[in-house]
Amino acid sequence: MTLPPRLLVADQVAGRTALLDLPDGTERAALNGRHLAEHAGFLALRGDRTAFVDDRAGELLVLDPYGPDAGRPLVETAVPVAVPAEHLSADPAGRHLAVTTGLGRNWEAWSDLLTAVVLGAPGHADAVRVRTRVGEPGVTVVGGGGEPLVVLRHREPGELTVHRHSDLMAAAPACPPAEALQRIPLPDHDAHGDALDPLTGRLFAAAGSGVHRARREGDKLITEPPLPWGADGRSGGRGFYLRLDPVRRTLWSCVRGGPADPGKWPDWTNDAWWHQLDTGSTGRLDLGPGLVFRLAVTARHIAYARVHPDGDELVLLAAPAGPGGRPHVTARLPLPEMAGAPRRGGTPWDGVQRRAIAGSPGGPLVAVSRGGHGEIHLFDADRAVPLTTLTVPTPLDDGGHLALLTPGDGAHMDTVGR
Numbered sequence: 001m002t003l004p005p006r007l008l009v010a011d012q013v014a015g016r017t018a019l020l021d022l023p024d025g026t027e028r029a030a031l032n033g034r035h036l037a038e039h040a041g042f043l044a045l046r047g048d049r050t051a052f053v054d055d056r057a058g059e060l061l062v063l064d065p066y067g068p069d070a071g072r073p074l075v076e077t078a079v080p081v082a083v084p085a086e087h088l089s090a091d092p093a094g095r096h097l098a099v100t101t102g103l104g105r106n107w108e109a110w111s112d113l114l115t116a117v118v119l120g121a122p123g124h125a126d127a128v129r130v131r132t133r134v135g136e137p138g139v140t141v142v143g144g145g146g147e148p149l150v151v152l153r154h155r156e157p158g159e160l161t162v163h164r165h166s167d168l169m170a171a172a173p174a175c176p177p178a179e180a181l182q183r184i185p186l187p188d189h190d191a192h193g194d195a196l197d198p199l200t201g202r203l204f205a206a207a208g209s210g211v212h213r214a215r216r217e218g219d220k221l222i223t224e225p226p227l228p229w230g231a232d233g234r235s236g237g238r239g240f241y242l243r244l245d246p247v248r249r250t251l252w253s254c255v256r257g258g259p260a261d262p263g264k265w266p267d268w269t270n271d272a273w274w275h276q277l278d279t280g281s282t283g284r285l286d287l288g289p290g291l292v293f294r295l296a297v298t299a300r301h302i303a304y305a306r307v308h309p310d311g312d313e314l315v316l317l318a319a320p321a322g323p324g325g326r327p328h329v330t331a332r333l334p335l336p337e338m339a340g341a342p343r344r345g346g347t348p349w350d351g352v353q354r355r356a357i358a359g360s361p362g363g364p365l366v367a368v369s370r371g372g373h374g375e376i377h378l379f380d381a382d383r384a385v386p387l388t389t390l391t392v393p394t395p396l397d398d399g400g401h402l403a404l405l406t407p408g409d410g411a412h413m414d415t416v417g418r
Contacts, residue, residue: 005360006065007367007390008050008403009376010036014394015056019065019074022365022404023378025390029074034061037085039102041418042403044411045094049076050403052417053085053099060088060099060117060127065405072122079125082113086136088417091143092198095119096165098150102136109135113175116150116168130171130178132161138194140416141165144201145216149181153194153205158186160205160214162221182220186212193242195251196415197277206242206253211275227275229255231284234271245297246413247361248319251275252302254292255284262347266290266309272302272317274327283326287315291348294418296359296366296404301381302327303366305335305357309344312337312355314368316381331384340372354399362409371399 005022017031036042037055045051050063062077084104090097096118101111112134117127138153148165161180168178186207193206201216202224210226229239237257245252251274258268270292275282290308292315297303302317312335317327340353348354353371364382367390369375376390403418405411 003066003069003407005363005365006405007358007376008042008063008065008405009369009392009396010042010052010401011392011394011396012036012038012055012401013397016392016394018392019068020390023387025388029068031074036401037083037088038398038401040085040088040099041401043088043090043417044403044414045090046092046412047094048405048407049094050405051088051090051097053081053083053088055083055085055104058083060097060115062119062125064122066407076122077119077125079117079127081115081117081127082111082129084111087139087194089139089141089194089196090415091141091148092413092415093143094412096141096143096148098139098141098165098168100137100139100152114139114150114152114168114178116165118169126169128169128171129175130168131175132178138205140194140196140203142196142201142203142216143198145218149216149219151203151221153186158207160184160186160221162219164219184214184221184223192238192240193253194416195242195244197244197249198413198415199249200277204242204251206239208238211239211242211251211253227282229273229284231273231282234284234286237269237271239273241294243295243297243416243418244414245302245319245361246410247297247299249277250319251277252295252297254287254295254304256292258289263345265342265348266344270306272304272327285327285329288313291342294357296357297361297414298359298366298381299361299363301330301364301366303357303359303381305355305368307342307348307355309341312341314366314379316366316384333379333384333386335368335377336370336375338371338373353397356399356402358402358404360404360406360409361411362406365404367402367404369396369400369402371396376402
């Protein structure tokens with residue numbers, strides 16, 4: 001039996017996660033009373049599984065989205081972790097994970113807890129909590145070359161700290177401090193985004209000064225010159241978000257520029273930035289003004305959702321896999337207005353609706369939510385056409401969160417939660 005693509009739709013405010021068949025939107029299963037940690041997002045794991053953190057229950061949930069077809073439950077494993085979850089990562093094998101904690105609904109950083117997790121057979125897992133440093137750390141679990149390493153990216157002061165995953169798992173009860181094996185300085189305050197190339201063991205941390213790089217050698221990281229944001233005659237701005245595209249072995253980000261005042265967000269500039277890992281080529285192109293944040297990876301395109309008072313749109317970039325191909329915009333498709341959308345003069349994130357976006361490296365589909373309306377708009381990126389509008393029984397306030405799944409798509413090669 002050929003299994004269809006599926007969409008996980010999390011309403012983290014209402015506390016409901018639905019599993020839908022695509023493209024028709026048939027609901028196959030649902031989890032009620034589960035509140036996804038939106039900043040940590042969904043994490044693809046080997047074997048077509050997906051993980052996320054329930055921020056209210058304080059649990060890491062491993063989902064088997066195709067399990068119900070074979071009589072297995074949707075939730076394969078649940079293990080306690082510290083919350084509020086900030087970032088989530090796994091090694092490429094999907095067995096060793098780490099979860100950092102952040103602000104949650106607080107104005108200042110207050111938690112220094114890190115959770116290390118080892119997954120076993122379905123329904124079996126072990127987790128240990130330790131103390132590191134108060135902040136909003138990113139996390140990358142680096143495999144290869146021995147036991148997995150847990151690398152934390154701190155912002156204030158900027159620093160990478162390296163821990164052996166096995167050392168964290170061997171920690172005593174009662175959340176003891178965890179001493180780092182290695183500390184690598186980063187620029188202060190502005191690091192934002194993490195990615196790993198699982199084939200080389202090289203990790204990447206986005207900062208205002210560029211994308212900082214380090215490669216694994218044994219139990220240490222060796223730093224390399226950072227990648228600049230400037231390319232194709234375009235310069236300035238700061239990269240927000242960073243992710244690996246496993247199809248084209250390319251790093252992608254969005255570089256934001258313009259006025260510092262959040263109330264002037266409609267005048268922000270946004271550029272797609274990419275770096276091809278095997279050839280070293282780097283490029284940058286204009287996406288348009290307004291708010292652009294996360295992106296989606298499909299089999300042949302990269303998709304960005306752009307929010308602006310003059311109209312929202314889905315921006316599709318053709319991303320050739322060959323060494324000579326240069327990404328370029330192929331389509332700009334309008335998105336229906338959100339009733340609670342950000343307005344001129346206000347910030348684009350306080351008390352307003354947002355959009356989530358998702359794709360799969362195994363197919364052409366792109367899903368974009370319409371926050372506050374309980375709708376998800378489904379597109380075919382290859383044909384650059386809208387397919388249908390799916391509805392769920394909750395409003396998807398704050399945009400909800402989405403994960404698009406295709407069996408065997410290799411999405412687990414991107415080892416950081418999105």
